[in-house]
Every structure is written in structure tokens, then in C-alpha cells.
Amino acid sequence: MEIRESAEDYLERILMLNKSMGQVRAVDIANLMNFSKPSVSIALKKLRQNGYVNIDGGGYITLTESGLEIAERVFERHRLISQLLMALGVDEETAKEDACRVEHDLSVESFEAIKEYCRKNLQIQ
Structure with a gap:
């Protein structure tokens, strides 16, 4: 499956944040990438639908196996x-x-x- 450059950037940033902070939320991504929270929310929804991230009930984001592979x-x-x-x-x-x-x-x-x-x-x- 081909993945867009913007999705790769999000996955890479999630990995970077996870390495530095341990836990990642949408607001962390928005701050790092200097994007609006709604833009990040839309991107995360697409990443979740495509099986690259999981988002738990507390809003914490983790990479799936395929998301981690791309991010790394x-x-x-x-x-x-x-x-x-x-x-x-x-x-x-x-x-x-x-x-x-x-x-x-x-x-x-x-x-x-x-x-x-x-x-x-x-x-x-």
C-alpha cells in the first residue's frame, strides 16, 4: 500500500514524540508540527482508519506494527x-x-x- 508523504510525516513525528515523551496526544503533534488541532484530528482519523495508529479512550496515540515500520x-x-x-x-x-x-x-x-x-x-x- 502506498502512503502519502504527509502521512509519513505524521507517523515519523508520532515516533519522535513517543521517544521523547513516552505518551503522545493530538495536541503534542499539533504543537510539534505547528498545525491546528482540527487538522491533526482529521489526519489522525485517516491514519487510524488505514491501520497505522491506535487511539485509546484517553486520547493517547500509539503506532500499530505497520505504522511503526513506516515511521522507523x-x-x-x-x-x-x-x-x-x-x-x-x-x-x-x-x-x-x-x-x-x-x-x-x-x-x-x-x-x-x-x-x-x-x-x-x-x-x-
């Missing part, structure tokens, strides 16, 4: 591409912004080649 893939791409760009001399803010653009469209083959290059030549894991 996108997060790994973002992290590695950011580190590569910074190693090449790009400032951190620009590197992170550019990584966010690239992470969604890069083929598996290209990303694996970049990952191997970084591991061998730059000691970036």
Missing part, C-alpha cells in the same frame, strides 16, 4: 541523510530541512547505497 523507515532516512549533509558541510537546520524533502522520494536501492557509503567512509550509522 522514514526516521532512519531523515537521520542518516541529515548526518550525511552535515558531514559535507551543510548547516544543521538546512540539512534537516533538505533531509525531510529527500527522505520520502529516495528509492530503497539509493538509500541502501548511501547508508553503506556512510557506514564505510564516514562512520555514520
Whole structure:
């Protein structure tokens, strides 16, 4: 199933928030992404309907197995591409912004080649 870039961004942010805060609610996502609460609510409804997140009675959001798989893939791409760009001399803010653009469209083959290059030549894991 193909997933849209915006959904990948939401899943990645949920993962990031979960790592830093432990529990995630819609308001946390809205604050992090600088989106309105209604926009986040609509996105979360779609993510839930597609089986990527669960939302309990207290409003806490967790990633399903498929949601976690996507989030971890996108997060790994973002992290590695950011580190590569910074190693090449790009400032951190620009590197992170550019990584966010690239992470969604890069083929598996290209990303694996970049990952191997970084591991061998730059000691970036």
C-alpha cells in the first residue's frame, strides 16, 4: 500500500514524540508540527482508519506494527541523510530541512547505497 508523504510525516513525528515523551496526544503533534488541532484530528482519523495508529479512550496515540515500520523507515532516512549533509558541510537546520524533502522520494536501492557509503567512509550509522 502506498502512503502519502504527509502521512509519513505524521507517523515519523508520532515516533519522535513517543521517544521523547513516552505518551503522545493530538495536541503534542499539533504543537510539534505547528498545525491546528482540527487538522491533526482529521489526519489522525485517516491514519487510524488505514491501520497505522491506535487511539485509546484517553486520547493517547500509539503506532500499530505497520505504522511503526513506516515511521522507523522514514526516521532512519531523515537521520542518516541529515548526518550525511552535515558531514559535507551543510548547516544543521538546512540539512534537516533538505533531509525531510529527500527522505520520502529516495528509492530503497539509493538509500541502501548511501547508508553503506556512510557506514564505510564516514562512520555514520
